[in-house]
Amino acid sequence: MRDDQRTDVPTPExxxxxxxxxxxxxxxxxxxxxxxxxxxxxxxGTGAAAVALAALPAxxxxxxxxxxxxGPSTLTFPELRHQLAQxxxxxxxxxxxxxxxxxxxxxxxxxxxxxxxxxxxxxxRQFGYNCDYLDFHPLPRGSRSADHGLLVVNQEYTNAHxxxxxxxxxxxxxxxxTAAQVRAEMMAHGVSVIEVKREGGRWGxxxxxxxxxxxxxxxxxxxxxxxxxxxxxxxxxxxxxxxxLGTINNCAGGNTxxxxxxxxxxxxxxxxxxxxxxxxxxxxxxxxxxVGSSLYNWWTHQxxxxxxxxPNESFRFGWVVEFDPYDPDSVPVKRTALGRFKHxxxxxxxxxxGRVVFYSGDDERFxxxxxxxxxxxxxxxxxxxxxxxxxxxxxxxAKFEADxxxxxxxxxxxxxxxxxxxxxxxxxxxxxxTRRAAALLGxxxxxxxxxxxxxPVNGRVYxxxxxxxxxxxxxxxxxxxxxxxxxxxxxxxIPPGAGTASVDHAATEAxxxxxxxxxxxxxxxxxxxxxxxxxxxxxxxxxxxxxxxxGRIWISxxxxxxxxxxxxxxxxxxxxxxxxxxxxLFYQAxxxxxxxxxxxxxxxxxxxxxxxxxxxxxxSTFERPSTRWPDFVDGTPPRPSxxxxxxxxxxxxxx
Ligand code: FEO
Ligand code: CA
Ligand code: CA
Ligand code: CA
Numbered sequence: 001m002r003d004d005q006r007t008d009v010p011t012p013e014x015x016x017x018x019x020x021x022x023x024x025x026x027x028x029x030x031x032x033x034x035x036x037x038x039x040x041x042x043x044x045g046t047g048a049a050a051v052a053l054a055a056l057p058a059x060x061x062x063x064x065x066x067x068x069x070x071g072p073s074t075l076t077f078p079e080l081r082h083q084l085a086q087x088x089x090x091x092x093x094x095x096x097x098x099x100x101x102x103x104x105x106x107x108x109x110x111x112x113x114x115x116x117x118x119x120x121x122x123x124x125r126q127f128g129y130n131c132d133y134l135d136f137h138p139l140p141r142g143s144r145s146a147d148h149g150l151l152v153v154n155q156e157y158t159n160a161h162x163x164x165x166x167x168x169x170x171x172x173x174x175x176x177x178t179a180a181q182v183r184a185e186m187m188a189h190g191v192s193v194i195e196v197k198r199e200g201g202r203w204g205x206x207x208x209x210x211x212x213x214x215x216x217x218x219x220x221x222x223x224x225x226x227x228x229x230x231x232x233x234x235x236x237x238x239x240x241x242x243x244x245l246g247t248i249n250n251c252a253g254g255n256t257x258x259x260x261x262x263x264x265x266x267x268x269x270x271x272x273x274x275x276x277x278x279x280x281x282x283x284x285x286x287x288x289x290x291v292g293s294s295l296y297n298w299w300t301h302q303x304x305x306x307x308x309x310x311p312n313e314s315f316r317f318g319w320v321v322e323f324d325p326y327d328p329d330s331v332p333v334k335r336t337a338l339g340r341f342k343h344x345x346x347x348x349x350x351x352x353x354g355r356v357v358f359y360s361g362d363d364e365r366f367x368x369x370x371x372x373x374x375x376x377x378x379x380x381x382x383x384x385x386x387x388x389x390x391x392x393x394x395x396x397x398a399k400f401e402a403d404x405x406x407x408x409x410x411x412x413x414x415x416x417x418x419x420x421x422x423x424x425x426x427x428x429x430x431x432x433x434t435r436r437a438a439a440l441l442g443x444x445x446x447x448x449x450x451x452x453x454x455x456p457v458n459g460r461v462y463x464x465x466x467x468x469x470x471x472x473x474x475x476x477x478x479x480x481x482x483x484x485x486x487x488x489x490x491x492x493x494i495p496p497g498a499g500t501a502s503v504d505h506a507a508t509e510a511x512x513x514x515x516x517x518x519x520x521x522x523x524x525x526x527x528x529x530x531x532x533x534x535x536x537x538x539x540x541x542x543x544x545x546x547x548x549x550x551g552r553i554w555i556s557x558x559x560x561x562x563x564x565x566x567x568x569x570x571x572x573x574x575x576x577x578x579x580x581x582x583x584x585l586f587y588q589a590x591x592x593x594x595x596x597x598x599x600x601x602x603x604x605x606x607x608x609x610x611x612x613x614x615x616x617x618x619x620s621t622f623e624r625p626s627t628r629w630p631d632f633v634d635g636t637p638p639r640p641s642x643x644x645x646x647x648x649x650x651x652x653x654x655x
Contacts, residue, residue: 021470022289023366023435023445071532072578075552075654079584081536082566086627088611088643089588095648096587098630099151099196099203099608100127101639106192108208115636118163120183124214128155129163129188130640131610133253133345134597135261137325139195146603147198150211152261152325153610153642154250154597155192157270158185158296162615162637165622174294179301186217186298189248191263193325203606203644213328215263217246221321225336225391226427232281232315233432235304244316244334245304251363252345252451252544252597257356257378258386261325263332264343266363268317272307273299279311287435288341289364290314315432320346320360322390335390338372339411339434345544346372349454349461352502354378356389359461361449365468367435368443369398369452371408373506395431397443400479400512406493408508409441416441447471447480447488450558451544454505455575457551459498461505462515462575463491464542467559479512482526487519487540490555516573516581518542520564530573530582537583539571546598546607551575552654554607555583558594562617568594570609572654587645590629592616592638604652607645614638 077091090096100106103113103126110125133154138145161173164181177185195209221244227233233241251266269285273294276285285291290307299305304313318340323332338346341362349357354377360370374393379385396408412418413427417440424430430437447468454461465480466488473483479491492515496504519527520538529538541559548554553575560566570587574580589595589611597610615638617626622637629638647653 021366022287022364023439024287071530071534071582073532073582073584074550074574074577074579075572075584077584077586077654079534079536080569080586080588082564082585083588084562084565084567084591085588086591086632087629088590088593090645091586093648094586094645094653097203097644097646099642099644100153100192100194100205101630101641102127102129102131102188103639104205105207106194106212106214116165118181118184120180120187123184123187124216127153127192127194128190128214128216129158129185130156130612131192131642132156132251132596132612133263134599134608134610134642135253135255135325136599136601136608137255137259137261138602141259141326144602146601146605149196150209150325151194151196151608151642152253152263153192153194154253154263155189156251156266156612157249158188159613159616160185160296162620162622162625163188168621169619170616175297175300177297182296182298182301185296186246186302187214189217189250190219190246191215191250191261191323193328198606198644201646201650203646211326211328213325215247215323215332217248219246219332221245221247221332221334223316223334223336224388225334225338225431227315227336227340227431228428230428230432232312235310235312235316237304247321247332247334248317250321251343254345254347254358256322256348256386256390257350257380258383258389259324259326260322262335262346262358263321263323264345264360265317265319265321266342266344268314268342270295271298271305271317272314274306274308276307278308281307281311284433284436285314287433288314288318315340318342320358320390336428336431337391337393337395339370339395339431341367341370341434344450345452347451347453349459349503349505350378351506352497352504353506355393355506357505358390359452359454359463361446361452361463362435363448363450363466365448365470366445367449368438369446369449369463370434370438371396371398371505395434396508397438397441399442400444400477400491402478404511404513406510406512408510409438409443410508411437411441444477444479447485450542453545453547455547455551455553456549457547458576459495459500459503460575461493461495462545462553463493464545464555465489465491466541466543479514481514482517487517487524487527487561488542488559489517490515490542515575516542516583528581530580532582534584536585537571539569539583539585540566541568543594544596544598546600547575548600548604548652548654549602550604550654554586554598554600556595556598556609558596562591567591570595570598570607590614590627590638592620592626593629593640600653604654605646605650607653609643609645611641611643613640
C-alpha cells in the first residue's frame with residue numbers, strides 16, 4: 001500500500017498524531033556513531049503533491065528512452081527516462097504483455113467482467129483486485145518448464161472508489177460501501193492461482209485451468225503452530241481456535257523448497273472497526289494499529305470485523321499462510337510459529353545443514369526484521385516429511401550493531417524477558433505478541449522492512465527498507481542512518497559462508513552493509529549508488545525485489561515522488577563487479593500504480609510484474625480516474641493487472 005502518497009486516505013501509519021504509532025518506544029539512539037559514519041543532514045521532503053491528471057500523456061505506445069549512459073554495468077538495455085504517464089513503458093527491445101486483469105475469469109463459469117456490475121458471485125470466480133506477490137510454479141509439477149505453469153498471485157486490497165460507481169473519493173467510499181459491495185470486496189481479496197502458458201512468444205491464461213483457484217477472505221483455513229487453540233484465538237464461530245475464515249491484505253509472499261506457497265498477511269488491522277477500549281485487548285490492538293479507525297466498511301456489515309462483537313477475530317490475522325498451489329482442494333494453513341506482525345513476505349534460503357530459513361519484514365515504520373529457522377532439515381525425497389516443518393523451529397529478530405554485525409535474537413518463551421512476569425505464559429503468547437516480545441529483546445526498529453530476498457549467486461540477503469519519514473535526527477542508527485528517510489534504502493546482510501557453496505543462513509550472527517540509499521543523488525542528502533548511475537537510474541521507496549540467475553537485482557518501487565515527475569518502476573543493477581549498485585530504470589508504471597512481485601522465470605526470459613492500484617491518485621474516482629490503464633476504454637476504470645515482460649528477440653532479460 002503506497003501509504004506515503006495516499007493524501008486523501010490517511011492511514012494509522014500516516015497519522016500518528018491522531019492514531020498513534022504502533023511501536024511506542026522506537027529505540028535507543030546511537031546518533032553520534034552514525035553522525036561520524038554517514039553524516040546527518042535531513043533529507044529534502046517530497047511532500048505529496050497532487051498529480052495534474054489532465055496533463056499526463058496518454059500515448060499507449062510511448063517508449064521514452066534516452067541513450068545508454070555507459071558505465072560498467074552488465075545490463076544492456078537502454079534505460080527509460082523518468083516520467084509520469086497514463087500508460088506504462090518498458091525499455092526498448094522489450095515488450096510488456098498483459099496476462100490477466102482484475103475481473104478476468106479464473107474459475108469455470110466466471111461471468112465476463114462488467115465494471116457496472118461488480119458482484120460477489122462474479123468476483124468469487126474472477127481475478128481479484130490489487131495484485132501483489134507473484135510466483136511461478138512449472139507444469140507439470142517437478143519439471144523445469146519456463147513456458148507453462150501456475151502463476152500464484154496475491155490480491156492484497158481493494159479500492160472501492162475505483163471499483164464501484166458513485167462512491168466518490170477514497171475517503172467517502174470507506175463508509176459508503178454497501179453490504180453487497182463489501183461481499184464483492186471480500187471476494188476480490190486473497191490469492192489467485194492461474195494456469196499460464198507462453199505460445200508463439202505471447203503469455204496468456206489457459207481457460208479453466210484444472211488447478212485454477214480463488215482463495216478469498218472467506219476460504220476455510222487451519223491454524224497450526226504454537227498459537228493454535230490459544231484462548232485469544234477462539235471466537236464464537238470457532239470455539240476451539242483452530243479454524244479461520246480467509247486471509248486478507250496478502251502483500252508479498254514466498255515459497256518453500258518442498259513446493260508450497262507462503263502468502264503473507266500484512267495490514268490486517270485496517271479491516272477492523274469498533275472500539276478496542278470495549279474489549280480486553282485495547283493495548284495489544286493498539287500495538288498492531290487497531291485503533292477504531294477502519295479503512296473499509298466491512299466491520300459495519302460483517303460482525304467478525306467489529307472488535308466489539310468479536311474481540312478475538314483480529315488475532316487470527318497477521319500470519320503467514322501456507323498452501324499447495326498444485327492442489328486446488330488443499331486447506332491453507334496459518335503457520336503461527338513464524339510470528340504475528342504485518343508480514344510483508346516470507347522468503348526462504350536453505351542453510352548449509354539443510355534447515356530452511358524464512359526471512360520476513362514487518363512493514364511499518366520502526367518495526368523489525370525477522371527470520372524463522374526450521375528445527376529440522378527439509379527432506380527433498382519425501383514431500384510428506386516436510387508437511388509440518390513450519391510448525392517447529394525458532395523465530396529470531398534482528399539487532400543491527402554499529403560495528404557492522406547483526407545479531408539474531410531468539411524469540412523463545414522462557415528465555416530472557418519472555419517470561420510470565422512479562423505476560424508471556426507460553427510460546428503461543430510470544431507469537432501472538434511478536435512485536436512486544438521483539439521490542440523487549442532490544443531489536444532494531446527499521447525504516448519499514450519490506451521484501452527480503454537472498455541472492456542465489458552470492459548468498460547475501462537484501463532487505464528493502466521502503467522509507468520512514470518519521471525518523472528524527474535523534475532516532476537514527478547505523479542501519480537506518482537518515483532522519484526523515486522519505487526515499488528508503490537497501491541493506492545487504494552477509495551470512496557466514498556467503499559466496500561459498502555452504503551459506504549458514506541459520507547462524508545467529510552475520511555482517512551487514514548498505515547496498516544503496518535511495519533518492520536523487522546531489523539533491524537528497526545521503527543518496528548513494530554507483531557513481532555512474534544516471535539521472536534516470538535513481539529510485540525512491542524500494543519495495544520488492546528479485547534476482548536473475550546471474551545474481552543481478554531487480555527492484556520494484558512503491559512511493560515514487562510524483563512531484564519530481566517520477567513514477568514507480570522496476571530498476572536493475574549488478575550486485576558484484578564494476579557495475580555493483582549501478583541502477584537503471586527498466587519499466588515505468590502507469591500513474592497511481594506501484595510495481596509488485598517481480599518474478600523471473602528459471603530461464604531468465606520472462607519477468608512477471610504485478611501492477612497494483614493504477615489510478616490511485618488523489619482525486620481519482622470511478623467516474624474520473626487518473627488513468628484507464630490497461631484497457632483505455634471509456635466507462636472502464638483502471639484494472640490492476642499482471643504483466644509479462646519479454647525481450648522482443650526472445651533472449652534473456654537484461655543481456
Ligand atoms: Fe503491501 Fe508492505 O506493502
Ligand atoms: Ca507496497
Ligand atoms: Ca510491498
Ligand atoms: Ca520478492
